Amino acid sequence: MEKKEERTELEKLGEFGLIEHLTKGFSLTNNSTALGIGDDAALIDAGDHYQVVSTDVLVEGIHFDMSYFPLKHLGYKAVAVNVSDIAAMNATPEQVLISLAISNRFSVQALETFYAGVQQACADFKLDLVGGDTSSSAGGLFISVTAIGKVAKDKVSKRGGAKGKDILCATGDLGAAYMGLQVLAREKQVFMANPNMQPQLDKYEYLVGRQLKPTARMDIIYELDELGVVPTSMIDISDGLASELLHLSKQSGLGLRIFEDKLPIDNQTYETAVEFGLDPITCVLNGGEDYELLFTITQNDFEKLEKHRDIHFIGYMDETDKEAGLVTKNESWIPLKAQGWNHFGKEGNV
Amino acid sequence: MEKKEERTELEKLGEFGLIEHLTKGFSLTNNSTALGIGDDAALIDAGDHYQVVSTDVLVEGIHFDMSYFPLKHLGYKAVAVNVSDIAAMNATPEQVLISLAISNRFSVQALETFYAGVQQACADFKLDLVGGDTSSSAGGLFISVTAIGKVAKDKVSKRGGAKGKDILCATGDLGAAYMGLQVLAREKQVFMANPNMQPQLDKYEYLVGRQLKPTARMDIIYELDELGVVPTSMIDISDGLASELLHLSKQSGLGLRIFEDKLPIDNQTYETAVEFGLDPITCVLNGGEDYELLFTITQNDFEKLEKHRDIHFIGYMDETDKEAGLVTKNESWIPLKAQGWNHFGKEGNV
Numbered sequence: 001m002e003k004k005e006e007r008t009e010l011e012k013l014g015e016f017g018l019i020e021h022l023t024k025g026f027s028l029t030n031n032s033t034a035l036g037i038g039d040d041a042a043l044i045d046a047g048d049h050y051q052v053v054s055t056d057v058l059v060e061g062i063h064f065d066m067s068y069f070p071l072k073h074l075g076y077k078a079v080a081v082n083v084s085d086i087a088a089m090n091a092t093p094e095q096v097l098i099s100l101a102i103s104n105r106f107s108v109q110a111l112e113t114f115y116a117g118v119q120q121a122c123a124d125f126k127l128d129l130v131g132g133d134t135s136s137s138a139g140g141l142f143i144s145v146t147a148i149g150k151v152a153k154d155k156v157s158k159r160g161g162a163k164g165k166d167i168l169c170a171t172g173d174l175g176a177a178y179m180g181l182q183v184l185a186r187e188k189q190v191f192m193a194n195p196n197m198q199p200q201l202d203k204y205e206y207l208v209g210r211q212l213k214p215t216a217r218m219d220i221i222y223e224l225d226e227l228g229v230v231p232t233s234m235i236d237i238s239d240g241l242a243s244e245l246l247h248l249s250k251q252s253g254l255g256l257r258i259f260e261d262k263l264p265i266d267n268q269t270y271e272t273a274v275e276f277g278l279d280p281i282t283c284v285l286n287g288g289e290d291y292e293l294l295f296t297i298t299q300n301d302f303e304k305l306e307k308h309r310d311i312h313f314i315g316y317m318d319e320t321d322k323e324a325g326l327v328t329k330n331e332s333w334i335p336l337k338a339q340g341w342n343h344f345g346k347e348g349n350v
Numbered sequence: 351m352e353k354k355e356e357r358t359e360l361e362k363l364g365e366f367g368l369i370e371h372l373t374k375g376f377s378l379t380n381n382s383t384a385l386g387i388g389d390d391a392a393l394i395d396a397g398d399h400y401q402v403v404s405t406d407v408l409v410e411g412i413h414f415d416m417s418y419f420p421l422k423h424l425g426y427k428a429v430a431v432n433v434s435d436i437a438a439m440n441a442t443p444e445q446v447l448i449s450l451a452i453s454n455r456f457s458v459q460a461l462e463t464f465y466a467g468v469q470q471a472c473a474d475f476k477l478d479l480v481g482g483d484t485s486s487s488a489g490g491l492f493i494s495v496t497a498i499g500k501v502a503k504d505k506v507s508k509r510g511g512a513k514g515k516d517i518l519c520a521t522g523d524l525g526a527a528y529m530g531l532q533v534l535a536r537e538k539q540v541f542m543a544n545p546n547m548q549p550q551l552d553k554y555e556y557l558v559g560r561q562l563k564p565t566a567r568m569d570i571i572y573e574l575d576e577l578g579v580v581p582t583s584m585i586d587i588s589d590g591l592a593s594e595l596l597h598l599s600k601q602s603g604l605g606l607r608i609f610e611d612k613l614p615i616d617n618q619t620y621e622t623a624v625e626f627g628l629d630p631i632t633c634v635l636n637g638g639e640d641y642e643l644l645f646t647i648t649q650n651d652f653e654k655l656e657k658h659r660d661i662h663f664i665g666y667m668d669e670t671d672k673e674a675g676l677v678t679k680n681e682s683w684i685p686l687k688a689q690g691w692n693h694f695g696k697e698g699n700v
């Protein structure tokens with residue numbers, strides 16, 4: 001007789017819960033391991049500095065849809081999202097390794113286009129491609145990227161370093177990549193219903209660009225260094241602002257509050273959200289794929305960044321309260337909830 | 351009118367040719383990049399030592415068949431094959447990152463089993479699991495592993511360091527993992543034809559173990575260090591001895607000769623090859639997945655290794671001739687050809 005085995009579905013735990021669950025029995029034993037799982041990147045003690053290592057996978061049908069994602073942009077994005085993780089440690093990326101599993105429906109020319117995007121990203125972020133692996137695939141395109149960077153030991157920014165009253169800063173604007181995805185998904189539906197229809201994307205150029213051509217904010221990392229500011233904590237905004245704020249709050253052991261009227265949102269994002277019947281603030285909080293930086297600074301450093309055109313002061317860490325919440329325009333308090341992607345749940349992001 | 355685009359199939363270039371083709375336009379610009387693509391691992395200059403980085407992908411239906419590959423062994427193997435690459439640089443592995451793309455047909459319990467294998471490998475090879483990424487997958491299981499190690503600058507062994515008259519050494523025995531795969535594939539066919547048949551594996555236990563539970567020869571790396579031997583060149587035997595010999599020959603710019611009667615083969619491998627109507631020497635030369643080490647030593651170091659129970663002296667580098675070949679028992683000369691896997695070709699290895 002067959003033994004009935006217990007079965008828990010992956011979606012029950014979600015991505016973060018799953019990783020935590022699967023790795024809880026592991027311990028760190030090597031002296032050179034300065035930081036393991038649970039931040040944007042791992043830290044390896046290399047003597048006078050840390051090597052910083054981060055890895056990400058991009059899966060066809062989950063992270064991208066080949067029907068509207070140009071291969072060159074995909075190559076660029078695969079590198080950029082990893083650079084973003086290195087940036088989030090206040091580090092400088094230097095090497096990258098790229099592995100692919102590819103089905104035979106791709107031609108050599110298609111891969112050349114993908115690598116042209118990789119090469120552009122390597123040039124933009126001053127990276128050397130030093131390795132990888134290539135395999136065939138029976139089901140779709142898989143991309144795995146590992147980026148390696150370097151940071152002086154006294155310059156590293158972790159998620160858990162924020163102190164009470166530190167100021168919360170977000171770069172760029174948020175929610176645009178998510179709205180870009182909504183636009184692309186709608187135009188795909190229109191096209192599938194009637195292949196003679198041309199996609200109407202002009203009006204949404206910024207949003208679509210944010211989805212298809214994300215960049216990593218190394219410019220901010222270099223500027224912070226020039227200005228003599230070391231963020232007390234930092235994380236990149238990949239799963240949505242709310243999710244990242246909760247990581248900073250939990251790992252720093254502090255509450256925090258952000259203010260609705262301080263959240264950076266582009267006009268096109270706002271207007272398109274309204275057009276789609278979505279709440280713009282929800283898009284900002286839970287959209288994902290912004291690849292901007294969220295960080296905290298001491299109040300003493302505020303002056304140095306006050307006039308920066310692209311750094312927004314959205315709130316502060318709160319030592320008096322462990323809760324993380326949003327103060328709305330009419331001064332009500334809304335506790336933050338992570339509604340980032342759960343790849344294993346019913347709703348994917350494609 | 352649609353423009354007719356040129357299309358070259360992936361299989362035309364093969365795995366090594368494809369990587370070479372796609373990365374030929376890339377250059378190395380960072381001072382910290384000591385060695386890029388083209389060896390078992392990349393080298394990053396970390397001051398007084400190198401960080402060594404290697405990455406591999408394992409794809410369901412290409413590298414493993416879930417119908418006979420136990421998940422725990424798969425977790426172990428995913429780590430071991432990367433450790434083998436670090437070993438091949440004469441380095442010590444210290445950290446590992448594991449990324450998975452998993453379809454919903456896997457349960458949390460199945461992944462726990464996979465991670466139990468990962469944990470066993472981390473314990474055996476003294477590795478810390480420091481990162482990774484987890485995603486869902488629309489098509490099959492995809493595993494990407496990155497291993498990071500360390501080596502003193504004067505101890506590193508690259509593929510291209512062999513000198514004329516250096517002695518070629520191979521560890522363990524070869525061809526067994528390949529024959530294990532043949533056995534598993536045959537038993538699967540029998541089982542599919544008649545599900546009441548129990549697989550007959552007892553007789554092939556060693557071979558099946560070599561396929562399902564490969565290890566990495568870190569024991570050899572530690573012993574070489576104790577004996578004061580730094581291999582002049584080294585590579586791990588993953589794609590078949592012939593393929594690896596050709597890498598050493600090409601990258602060292604020398605010919606080489608190996609001797610049929612010196613090739614290490616287990617009795618079970620020999621007998622099973624004969625049973626399957628295969629030439630045992632072909633299995634040794636082209637089987638793949640041995641994860642043993644192939645290296646060269648100077649003649650001066652021969653004495654130190656002469657009595658080693660598991661290091662076999664299979665031939666020597668030849669500066670008088672650029673050819674790589676096998677001297678048979680009856681003293682004829684057979685040029686070596688790489689017949690390692692071409693994932694993109696018609697014949698996969700599953």
